[in-house]
Amino acid sequence: MVGKGVRVALAVSGLIALATAAEAQERVTLGWGRMFSNDAIGDGHDRWRTGSYTVSYMRGPSWDGDLPTQVGEILEFRASGQxxxxxxxxxxAPDDRRYAGILTFGLHTHFDWLGLETSVGADLDFTGPQTGLSSFQERVHDWTDLPDPEPAFENQIPNHIYLTAIGEMGKEFQMGDAGRVRPFVEAQAGIETFVRAGADLTFGGFGEGSLLVREYMTGQRYRAIKGDLITGTSFTLGGDIAHVFDSALLPEGGAAELSSTRARARAGIQWQGERASVFYGISYLGEEFVQQPEGQVVGSLNINFRF
Structure with missing residues (x-):
């Protein structure tokens, strides 16, 4: 236990040191990004990967539409709850997955490495009743006269702090005048350890000159730094497949057995006006454990206003 505490303390110190050193440069706020995902605006079921909210705060010297080649020049401070x-x-059910509330706080940097759009970072993932998510959900069920969720909370994933490292590389290619395709690879080690490969397609002006980041749960990409203002409607498609080595959310020896393969597919529509934008996406999340009878559909929403 002491060893784990020391590792977490060192990780926090490292994140703070990196942020402090980076902030010593002349920096400004480059943008904010956010994404809300929930199965209530997807298939309507309250189950499995049921909801998340993610916020990204971007800092750097400037943004001209292209990633810098220097690591640490553009920083993303990310927070999410799931x-x-x-x-x-x-x-x-005895063989269903256990309830888990997860709060994540991370620091990531985005840069160009040999022509590849690259992001690397580290997160601290907090699980268990200490997050307050199960207590909040219980209050919501009380207010709305929904069934008491306490039976699920009794066997939830316990209090713990995980240090998670994550990185992604991708490259965008123009597909004539029709759109753009961006294949990518991703690797993560920590609360869940996996390698992933996939691609995202965009038809329209969404994302041009912007910095897009990927939401953890669905893989939908959202705009963290705004680029060119291209009004109109855009469409996105994407998908990926992962090989999962282990997961603290589906612990070994539990009734729900981790599936080694995990697939996702997604689509979205983005409308951009002069002073507002709306994105709605829908994602299919494949089975994550052997006893899971089917996949699920989760909706994602992002709304922005300019005043």
Whole structure:
């Protein structure tokens, strides 16, 4: 336990040192990004990867539409909350996955490496009742007269802090006048350890000259630094597949057995006006554990106004 505490303390110190050193340069706020995802605006079921909210705060000297080649010049301070649940909170099946509330705080940097759009970073992932997410959900169920979720909370993933390293590389290619395609690879080690490969397609002006970042749960990309203002409607498609080595959210020896392969597919529509933009996406998340009978559909929403 002491060893784990020391590692977490060193990780926090390292993140703070990197942020402090980077902020010693002349920096400005380059943008804010956010994404809300929930199965209530997807398939309507309150189960499995049921909801998340992510916020990105971007800092750097300037933004001209291209990634810098210097590591640490552009920093993303990211925070997210996520809830994972069995299919029935009031009466969980013995072989369903356990409830998990996860709060994540991370520091990432985005740069160009040999012509590849690259991001690397580290997160601290907090799990268990210490996050307050299960208590909040219980209050929401009380206010709305929904079934008591306490049975699911009794066996939730316990209090812990995980240090997670994550990196992604991708490269965008123009597809004539029709759109753009961006294949990517991703690797993560920590609360969940996996390697992933996939691609995202964009038809329209969404993302041109902008810095897009990827949401953890669905893989949908959202705008963290705004680029060219191209009004109109854009469409996005994407998908990826991962090989999962281990997961603290589906611990070894539990009733729900981790599936080694995890697939996602997604689509979205973005409308950009002169002073507002709206993105709605829908994502299919494949089975994550052997006993999971089917995949699920999660909706994602991002709304921005300019005053």
């Amino acid at each position: 809830t994972i649940a069995p299919a029935n909170l009031a009466d969980p």
